[in-house]
Amino acid sequence: MSKPFLSIERMTQQFPDGQGGTLTVFEHASFGIEKGEFVCILGHSGCGKSTIMNILAGLAEPTSGVVKMDGYEVSGPSLDRGVVFQNYSLLPWLSALRNVTFGVKARYPDWPRAKVEAHAREYLAMVGLEGDVVHRKPSQLSGGMRQRVSIARAFANHPKLLLLDEPFGALDALTRGTIQEELLKIWGGTEQTVFMITHDIDEAILLADRILLMTNGPQARVAESVEINIPRPRERTTIVEDANYYAIRNHTVQFLGRRSKELAGRPAEGLDQSPATVRFENGHAVAAPARAEPESPRRLRAVNE
Template sequence: MKPYLSIENLTQRFPDGAGGELTVFEDASFGVEKGEFVVILGHSGCGKSTIMNILAGLAEPTSGGVIMDGVEVKGPSLDRGVVFQNYSLLPWLTTLKNVTFGVAARYPDWSKAKVEEHATKFLAMVGLEGDVIYRKPSQLSGGMRQRVSIARAFANHPKLLLLDEPFGALDALTRGTIQDELLKIWGQMEQTVFMITHDIDEAILLADRILLMTNGPQACVAESVEITIPRPRNRTEIVEHPNYYAIRNHLVQFLGKRSKELSGRTAVAGEINRPETVRIDKTEPQDDPEDTRPALVAVSN
């Protein structure tokens, strides 16, 4: 049984400018289940954004493919909503019009009033109400702009929501509040989300599963770490959870050391290169043989 979203043997090569080829990542394969929140973590240059663009249909992989809900991904589609790092709002439209623009494209047979009502509802869900929705993006703060972008994406009910470092350009405090908004709206919608980030704490707070990428070039998705912290999560409470620092340490170790060591590891021919599943759960008795692997013992000390 294939997962809801299946990424199969994705390889991306670019000309390196000297006649040769630069392999960004090779044979990346992983799956995302329906309703799952998956975050991908990795250093700059490992091809996270390229994977995101392929999933969005904005770029073509050199080889391999993406299958979502039994259909191959070819070109951009309304089934896959994207929130870009730089918000990508249309500056000549008001906040409300930026959202209705998307809704009207998704539901062409809705009346104008229904489209506006729907858009207003989703703007309210991210905390934008009243006069604010009639302002132009240039009159909004960075945080508010990203809320509009998130509302636009959620309002379209895409089968898959892609978030490309959505909070990268925001200050830490704003980031916190918008992460909360995102968790709240995600909780209500049961949306499948695939997100890129650089921020480990953000990844633990939001994700069901974190995919770890080795360093580029020739990067691959090496591990898939389950976040064994129950929902609903709250930024002040999850740090108290016994699994929090165990998972965090594992991630820091990976990004700090192992991402470099595992880099350039070539895939075995004919074998599907699935990431290794890692489950760290300190609330369970330690009888799972998987938990006794050396790498994990080292970090849980």
């Protein structure tokens, strides 16, 4: 089986626990993401999602283990891995447009000014920001608009991997819904590989091809990989009619509510901690062949069998 586009191999993160010992956030975590795939990772606070995100972004170093993208080991931040931060991270002294051209100029230093600006405006328009509003400073924009600018900045740079760190966490439910749809639209047109952290199960099901479920920390692991085989294009109102929707949703709710606790805190004992694949057909869990990890077939235990 060929290696996935992005593979995380035996990644371990430990911190000193302040009492002379070490705190293992996660150990030997291994999983992969295919090119063009939209993957969400779900788990309780403290399970190390943000740590994984920071390592993928190159802003933090794992204690051990490697991240490979396109066959090359990644280290340090790179324009190939774009990040949308939860708090937008727009530069407050620049207008919305200048925030986007800031990124485009870094990505394409040879482009003439006019081309940079046209490119930035195109991506701002994709998230619904057009006209005078692009000349406003972030402080003059609503939270939703700021996150749109941040998304436009990330997509405009055509990264090989787009990392979204709870991008809608600070937004109200209605705004969140609108921007989720915009994100789907812009993603649909680009075949962008996306890795996203979220706390919201419905958001994950609407957006993702696959949901990675993490157990509680410390010694968290990516325990399951749930395939969302609901056909695209998806809409909030129609996906609920899919035969698998409630099965997936119940499975995920049960995992986060109960099993994330039961499975927590098991040492890796030197084994790769790769997730078991969970797939649903006609509303029932079926045994799925493990994807990139053929050496570790696991017994599936879907709660709503």
